[in-house]
Amino acid sequence: MQAYCVKCREKRDMSSPRDEQTKNGKPIIKGTCGVCNTGLNIIGKTIAQMG
Numbered sequence: 733m734q735a736y737c738v739k740c741r742e743k744r745d746m747s748s749p750r751d752e753q754t755k756n757g758k759p760i761i762k763g764t765c766g767v768c769n770t771g772l773n774i775i776g777k778t779i780a781q782m783g
């Protein structure tokens with residue numbers, strides 16, 4: 733799955749994505765940029781929703 737990387741300033745494939753929850757109880761997918769290893773987040777989604 734892809735997420736926008738602020739460091740690369742491009743959409744990048746997310747490495748090691750995992751489902752977590754924010755403090756507000758919202759779903760969030762956390763992973764790292766496959767290119768620069770910066771943390772990437774997709775707020776409001778689960779891995780299942782992303783297919």
Ligand SMILES: [Zn+2]
Pocket residue numbers: 737738739740741744765766767768769770
């Ligand atoms: Zn990156």
